[in-house]
Amino acid sequence: MTTTRKAQGGAVQRANYTTVFGSLADHQKGGVELIADDARHYAFSNIFDVASKAIAWDRVAVAKNWEYVLETIRAEGTSPWYAAAHDEFAICMDDGDAEVLVELVKPDSPVAPEGSEGAVLLHTEPVGRPMGRIHLKRGHQALLPKGAAYRFVKQGAAGVLLIQTIGGALTQYRWADICQTV
Amino acid sequence: MTIQIDNVHQSEEANADGYREFALGEFTFKRDEFFVYIGWPTGEHMMSADSFLRALQRDVAWDFFYGIVNFDGVFGTLNHYGTVDIFAGRFNESYRKAELDYSENMETPRIRATFEAILDDWTNESFDPFASPHETGSAFGLKNGSNTAAVTRQRVAADRMVGVPGDEQVRSDDSGYPVNRMFADVDQSEPVIEVEPGFEDEVAAFSLFAYLSRSNVTWNPSVVSVCKDSLACPTTEEYILPIIHGNDRVEWFVQLSDQITWEVEDRDTGAVRARVTMRAGDVSAMPADIRHQGYSPKRSMLLVWENNSEKIPEAIASGKAPTYPIEF
Numbered sequence: 001m002t003t004t005r006k007a008q009g010g011a012v013q014r015a016n017y018t019t020v021f022g023s024l025a026d027h028q029k030g031g032v033e034l035i036a037d038d039a040r041h042y043a044f045s046n047i048f049d050v051a052s053k054a055i056a057w058d059r060v061a062v063a064k065n066w067e068y069v070l071e072t073i074r075a076e077g078t079s080p081w082y083a084a085a086h087d088e089f090a091i092c093m094d095d096g097d098a099e100v101l102v103e104l105v106k107p108d109s110p111v112a113p114e115g116s117e118g119a120v121l122l123h124t125e126p127v128g129r130p131m132g133r134i135h136l137k138r139g140h141q142a143l144l145p146k147g148a149a150y151r152f153v154k155q156g157a158a159g160v161l162l163i164q165t166i167g168g169a170l171t172q173y174r175w176a177d178i179c180q181t182v
Numbered sequence: 183m184t185i186q187i188d189n190v191h192q193s194e195e196a197n198a199d200g201y202r203e204f205a206l207g208e209f210t211f212k213r214d215e216f217f218v219y220i221g222w223p224t225g226e227h228m229m230s231a232d233s234f235l236r237a238l239q240r241d242v243a244w245d246f247f248y249g250i251v252n253f254d255g256v257f258g259t260l261n262h263y264g265t266v267d268i269f270a271g272r273f274n275e276s277y278r279k280a281e282l283d284y285s286e287n288m289e290t291p292r293i294r295a296t297f298e299a300i301l302d303d304w305t306n307e308s309f310d311p312f313a314s315p316h317e318t319g320s321a322f323g324l325k326n327g328s329n330t331a332a333v334t335r336q337r338v339a340a341d342r343m344v345g346v347p348g349d350e351q352v353r354s355d356d357s358g359y360p361v362n363r364m365f366a367d368v369d370q371s372e373p374v375i376e377v378e379p380g381f382e383d384e385v386a387a388f389s390l391f392a393y394l395s396r397s398n399v400t401w402n403p404s405v406v407s408v409c410k411d412s413l414a415c416p417t418t419e420e421y422i423l424p425i426i427h428g429n430d431r432v433e434w435f436v437q438l439s440d441q442i443t444w445e446v447e448d449r450d451t452g453a454v455r456a457r458v459t460m461r462a463g464d465v466s467a468m469p470a471d472i473r474h475q476g477y478s479p480k481r482s483m484l485l486v487w488e489n490n491s492e493k494i495p496e497a498i499a500s501g502k503a504p505t506y507p508i509e510f
Contacts (some may be wrong), residue, residue: 001336004316004317008315009315009319009320011315011316013194013316013363014369016366017363017364017366017367017480017481018367019364019365019367019368019439019440019442019480020393020439020440020461020462021391021438021439021462022461022462022463026230027461027462027463028461028462029461029463030437030441030458030459030460030461030464030489031458031459032456032457032458032459032466033456033458034455034456035454035455035456035457035458036453036455036456037446037455037456038506039510040506040508041467041469041505041506041507042456042458042466042467042468042469043460043465043466043467043506043507043508043510044464044466044467045464045465046437046461046463046464046465047462047465048463054507062436062465063414063434063436063465063467063487063507064507065431065432065433065434065487065488065489065507066489066491066494068409068410068411068412068489070434070436070465070487071403072221081273084386086343086409087343087407087409087425088409089407089409089414090341092391093438093463094186102387104381104384104385106381106384129380130378130380131377131378131381131384131385132376132377132378132385133374133375133376134373134374134376134385134387135373135374135376136373136387137369137371137373137389138369138391139368139369139389139390139391139392140372140373140387140388140389140390140391141344141387141388141389141390141407142373142386142387142464142496143343143346143384143385143386143387144344145384145385147465148384158198162436164407164412164414164487165409165412166410166412168410171422174190175508175510176510179510
């Protein structure tokens with residue numbers, strides 16, 4: 001135990017605190033306790049719960065605010081190549097006790113049409129200059145820069161990514177399956 | 183006697199407890215050892231000084247934020263993004279029925295200057311309104327110094343992403359951001375980045391969790407990544423959100439660690455609608471017609487996700503857009 005300074009009230013605190021993060025293997029879902037409302041108005045879900053039931057690299061929306069979305073991805077194996085005409089961001093929420101690798105390539109010619117929204121799937125390996133690689137562990141956030149081609153590599157146990165992007169052709173909406181409804 | 187300095191109307195002399203008194207339109211503001219007294223033409227209201235200063239700190243730091251900042255069930259502000267309504271009883275059904283509610287609209291710089299002056303004058307050196315109760319001293323008592331450095335902290339707002347060259351940078355001991363006592367177990371390693379020459383500005387990453395573990399404020403969302411109008415605004419939370427936030431648009435919460443419980447009420451009447459318990463990994467929308475207050479038993483990490491588009495409040499207020507995020 002520790003005690004705050006007398007000037008701060010002299011309260012007794014724990015000597016150590018445990019920060020609780022979630023993972024595919026270990027997560028506890030909360031919920032909406034309704035008093036006078038509809039649960040669907042909150043679109044309540046859990047990204048680990050969603051990823052646990054997803055096919056690898058499916059981009060499942062867990063939040064949507066007009067055109068913008070947050071997508072959950074089950075990271076397992078090697079993803080296809082993607083690109084977008086705007087910046088996207090990836091947060092590694094679960095690294096499965098190993099890294100999630102991000103590979104970035106600058107295509108010789110644009111692969112995501114200017115003005116398009118959301119990630120675009122590349123059906124072949126991008127032709128261009130390697131930009132670099134990012135090794136993500138839990139809690140790390142990467143820029144997926146506008147105009148770059150990128151893919152993820154996750155060896156070993158599956159991990160979970162949260163993507164900040166715009167809804168596009170690859171975004172899957174499964175609200176009735178993933179959200180609390182009553 | 184009231185004097186005007188830099189568009190702020192304040193008493194020339196401090197009162198018997200050492201605090202200046204302020205006027206903003208028809209509203210008046212006074213404090214003593216324990217309480218703040220807010221007056222308007224149809225009424226008067228009392229708040230505990232610590233609660234008032236914690237709420238005022240967020241209102242100032244957020245520049246009146248999105249929608250409504252209720253200091254409590256009576257007093258608050260409503261942002262029109264260029265002007266601000268300052269109100270009493272406007273979102274309280276009893277005050278409205280009794281016709282005791284009152285509000286005034288004023289230019290944002292005017293209310294900002296007055297609120298900043300009140301915050302600076304009424305915050306003693308022993309008190310940090312941004313800190314959790316375990317990390318600060320008392321707000322009470324006679325006027326005793328000031329804490330200008332604490333109440334004028336700059337809100338972090340990345341243009342693209344924290345860690346990108348030329349943008350907001352990661353936090354460290356050297357930059358004055360030690361790891362918070364409740365996040366001492368959070369991994370501080372930064373991502374390994376291999377950059378090919380010429381792409382130094384494009385290949386970027388940082389540890390969001392380490393960054394948040396070093397936050398020295400509570401309940402203060404800061405922008406870490408931007409996709410057009412999509413703003414990722416994570417924050418660290420401990421104890422109680424000092425305001426009751428009334429939405430003018432849908433916002434989303436992603437609980438990154440630990441747990442927060444949200445009490446959700448009707449935005450206009452205060453009637454209870456739901457209680458939302460969020461644990462690590464949980465995602466929940468906050469509809470555009472509610473107000474909410476969070477309770478965090480341990481310091482936790484919360485991703486607040488906002489759509490900054492200026493078209494949304496009018497679209498929702500006019501009924502052209504729904505108050506909830508998804509039809510399903």
